[in-house]
Amino acid sequence: MFDIGFWELLVIIVVGLLVLGPERLPSALRGIQRGMAKVKSFSQNVQNELDHELRVKELHEHLRKFEQEGKDFHELSPELQRSIVELQNAAAEVQRPYQASKEVDPEPKKHD
Template sequence: MFDIGALELLVISVVALIVVGPERLPTLARTAGLWVGRARRAFSAVKEEIDREIKADELKAILRKQAESNPLETILEEGSGSRTSAKPSASSPGEGSQDRS
């Protein structure tokens, strides 16, 4: 992300030691580490969310292509045609029921 070399880190640490002092430098380093960790986790969460959205869009495009090439109604009609011939016909719901008025 940032292109910081060893020399730059050395200069930053010397300046921090002079400005902050040796007593508060460990606390400053710990706090800076916590902030860097939080920033990395936040960037990671955003990246994962973007990846999920991209995968969802790709899946939608694939499903749209499949729906255009082989519509669900055609699949259901083909599937129900072979199933109805194997099953005996059932009586309609109105037959055999009593009217309770």
């Protein structure tokens, strides 16, 4: 991730030891490690979300092109048919919680 050599790392550790002291240096390093883990996790989540959105956009483009050509659903490749079914299921899952929340009327909370 970073292009840090042995000597640069050694200088960073010595400066950290001089500035923070031997008591606070381990906790500071743990905090830095947790922060780096959070940044890495966030960047991985963003990458996964972008990959998912690009895949959905690509499927929409294929479907639009397919509809313009006027072909039947059964003429699609098996992979594209599975993707269509997957999109339909995902859309149904998104709508189910919304519909359930509209049907269930929660009782208003009473404040004493």
